[in-house]
Amino acid sequence: MNGASREALAAARERLDALTDSTSVDAAALADELAAVTALLDREGGLRRVLTDPAQHAEAKAQLVQRLIGGQVSGPAADLVSGMARARWSQPRDLVDALEELANIADLTAAEKQGNLDEVEDELFRFGRIVSSNTQLRAALTDRAAGAQAKTELLHRLLGGRAKPATERLVVRLVTAPRGRSLEAGLESLSKLAAERRDRLVAIVTSAVPLSDPQKRRLGEALAKLYGRRMHLNLEVDPEVIGGIRVQVGDEVINGSVADRLDEAARRMAS
Incomplete structure (x- = not known):
């Protein structure tokens, strides 16, 4: 705008x-x-x-x-x-x-x-990843020939009882009334709104193996200091990220090992 x-x-x-x-x-x-x-x-x-x-x-x-x-x-x-x-x-x-x-x-x-905003944020992210990896599901949710009622029923079967009510309402509205956007773009926009509600940036963190709680905490703290905003970490595991980590914040992508990135963050903060 x-x-x-x-x-x-x-x-x-x-x-x-x-x-x-x-x-x-x-x-x-x-x-x-x-x-x-x-x-x-x-x-x-x-x-x-x-x-x-x-x-x-x-x-x-x-x-x-x-x-x-x-x-x-x-x-x-x-x-x-x-x-x-x-x-x-x-x-x-x-x-x-x-x-x-x-x-x-x-x-x-x-x-x-209701104290569920963090969970809604995570559920929107996970649903986006499921859709991007499942071509049949994406096709069913974006099929222009399928009616809104059929798509709503499909989403209720997928999300009902498994996701928070707010997550389900948001996804149903997006799928049944995309208003010219791709499903991925709509989900990304919702995730950003959820993060903004907490006055946080979203960092998509891809690592070769699951990060430990101390690693997640250190990474979150370092990124928060670098960007000057609270940071929400959306975590993914990809074995192809050999020995390292990939962090995406908005359009910026940071590659490198966890230790290297944290050490660099510490040096930048010290200077």
């Missing part, structure tokens, strides 16, 4: 945080409502353009939102969307993207309140 849209999204996220801080607001239910509004605006291009038209008066757009969804969703959801309609957006799609992001954040907030 650019300029006005970025500012509008930041303001909407602040309002969402204020809403979900209240014990009277069910974050998971709010996520479902925001997802429903996302689907509506994704379908209705004309409505999307009206709500983001800078020539339209902000209050008139907010009132239109209240007339359309006020009786269909809760007061907090309607107020949040109305506030977003008052904002300026660089392009119509940005409003829909922002609503989808808020829905996902609300679900992650629900997991955080």
Whole structure:
């Protein structure tokens, strides 16, 4: 997002945080409502353009939102969307993207309140790896000829009782409404949102053998100091990484042995 849209999204996220801080607001239910509004605006291009038209008066757009969804969703959801309609957006799609992001954040907030955010983060990562390694499963989940209901039922069989409710809701929404993204890109975006919720970066760590707890702790601490942010480690084992480790943080890839990388981190911190 650019300029006005970025500012509008930041303001909407602040309002969402204020809403979900209240014990009277069910974050998971709010996520479902925001997802429903996302689907509506994704379908209705004309409505999307009206709500983001800078020539339209902000209050008139907010009132239109209240007339359309006020009786269909809760007061907090309607107020949040109305506030977003008052904002300026660089392009119509940005409003829909922002609503989808808020829905996902609300679900992650629900997991955080239940003390499950770390597990949801890990489950999203593991599910992404399963999909990337299973071509038949990926084909079934991305088949445009398959209906949303069939995909939902498949995911319920795969995840039901094995993953946290928030993980299941997030994955079902992504698979049934990809909105032009690849499944991998969507899962990566969800993982980043989950990490951000903890104000952490995500490091994908691939090692030849499982790391011990002290190694994981030392690596996490070293990376956190290097990047100036708390770090969440997603761990993978690949025997082809002979005698070493591969760490990816965003677009940056670090290769080398555990000891070498930690020693280098220590030297950089000392300087």
